[in-house]
Amino acid sequence: MAQIRIPFNKPYVTGKEYEYLARAAESGHISGDGPFSKRCQELLEKDLGVPRVLLTTSGTAALEMAALLFRVGAEDEVILPSFTFVSTANAFYLRGARLVFADIKPDTLSLDEDALPGLVSERTRVIIPVHYGGVGCQMDAVMDCARRRGIRVVEDAAQALGVFYRDRSLGTFGDLAVLSFHETKNLQCGEGGALIINDRTLIERAEIIREKGTDRSKFFRGETDKYTWVDLGSSYLPSDLLAAFLFAQLENAGDIAARRRRLFETYREGLGPLERQGRLRLPVIPSGYRSNFHIFYLLLNEPEQRNRLMHFLRAKGILAVFHYLPLHLSPVGRSLGYKEGQFPVTESVSARLLRLPLYYELTEADQGEVIQAVTDFFRS
Numbered sequence: 001m002a003q004i005r006i007p008f009n010k011p012y013v014t015g016k017e018y019e020y021l022a023r024a025a026e027s028g029h030i031s032g033d034g035p036f037s038k039r040c041q042e043l044l045e046k047d048l049g050v051p052r053v054l055l056t057t058s059g060t061a062a063l064e065m066a067a068l069l070f071r072v073g074a075e076d077e078v079i080l081p082s083f084t085f086v087s088t089a090n091a092f093y094l095r096g097a098r099l100v101f102a103d104i105k106p107d108t109l110s111l112d113e114d115a116l117p118g119l120v121s122e123r124t125r126v127i128i129p130v131h132y133g134g135v136g137c138q139m140d141a142v143m144d145c146a147r148r149r150g151i152r153v154v155e156d157a158a159q160a161l162g163v164f165y166r167d168r169s170l171g172t173f174g175d176l177a178v179l180s181f182h183e184t185k186n187l188q189c190g191e192g193g194a195l196i197i198n199d200r201t202l203i204e205r206a207e208i209i210r211e212k213g214t215d216r217s218k219f220f221r222g223e224t225d226k227y228t229w230v231d232l233g234s235s236y237l238p239s240d241l242l243a244a245f246l247f248a249q250l251e252n253a254g255d256i257a258a259r260r261r262r263l264f265e266t267y268r269e270g271l272g273p274l275e276r277q278g279r280l281r282l283p284v285i286p287s288g289y290r291s292n293f294h295i296f297y298l299l300l301n302e303p304e305q306r307n308r309l310m311h312f313l314r315a316k317g318i319l320a321v322f323h324y325l326p327l328h329l330s331p332v333g334r335s336l337g338y339k340e341g342q343f344p345v346t347e348s349v350s351a352r353l354l355r356l357p358l359y360y361e362l363t364e365a366d367q368g369e370v371i372q373a374v375t376d377f378f379r380s
């Protein structure tokens with residue numbers, strides 16, 4: 001196998017991280033909720049215009065908090081797309097909830113809102129729209145369906161920080177939303193995440209759940225003279241060292257976004273001819289959306305062709321990768337009774353999608369090589 005010369009992803013470090021890490025270490029407060037955690041949270045609250053953001057150890061942890069906040073249990077159903085990361089499902093599966101999978105839309109590859117009315121039941125507690133690859137779900141339709149039936153909405157915005165739908169940030173529509181700062185995301189601190197709380201009535205319990213079921217957050221604000229065990233909970237706070245790293249990324253969000261946009265547009269231009277020839281389909285940003293350019297994918301016409309292109313690129317030292325295997329066809333999904341053929345768009349997209357390298361430090365020359373290699377594949 002050829003050595004990988006162009007990786008799929010390379011986590012970007014702006015440089016400022018090291019200074020902030022040193023400052024955090026010297027400050028003596030490196031556990032959770034230190035000065036950098038507060039700065040990150042305040043910056044996100046201000047940028048998004050939301051009442052409360054709580055940093056978490058991961059996007060997964062934020063999803064688990066959401067399940068605890070809504071007291072999801074074995075009597076409850078949650079609706080989510082099959083085409084998503086395992087944590088979207090697992091956070092609710094951990095609470096014993098029944099997973100009701102839905103298909104995705106062929107253009108956005110995000111939850112198909114038209115499928116919702118046919119999936120909701122008396123037992124539906126939560127809908128989880130997953131925003132895929134730099135665009136996302138039609139949140140007005142999702143919220144309309146949920147609100148009319150008293151169903152809660154948790155946006156999985158792990159990939160969607162910086163995406164707008166109808167001039168409003170994704171992550172600001174649902175009762176709750178989760179972000180991820182995993183090293184594969186646009187802004188990252190290795191492992192990290194956040195819970196966005198749009199429904200103010202959930203703030204106090206969210207702080208308790210995140211602090212091992214204690215009212216410690218209130219205590220630190222001087223609102224109570226001692227802290228104690230008041231509810232269930234766990235430890236979902238990241239170290240302030242991680243927050244220090246993340247703060248440098250948040251401060252540079254504009255520069256990082258501009259670079260990704262540039263790379264995305266170069267791919268679009270370079271591969272546009274192949275799309276016009278009907279060889280493949282490129283990502284679409286439907287009207288009403290502003291993308292954060294998280295993923296640049298190709299949708300090949302046939303699964304077999306996708307696999308051949310992946311190997312063709314790999315032989316040239318370029319790492320292009322497929323994405324989610326449908327959750328409904330995973331061993332757990334099948335154990336829940338799901339079968340092939342139930343979600344045709346999910347199954348077809350999963351077998352035909354290939355993601356190309358896209359990261360801040362991808363050079364023009366390397367990107368040119370990727371475009372050339374994809375073009376050569378269709379000539380050979």
Ligand SMILES: *Cc1c(COP(=O)(O)O)cnc(C)c1O
Pocket residue numbers: 057058059060061084085087088130131156158159179180181182191192193
């Ligand atoms: C990355 C991701 C997650 C999980 O985030 P972690 O921070 O890795 O736990 C959840 N959902 C989606 C859609 C993701 O892309």
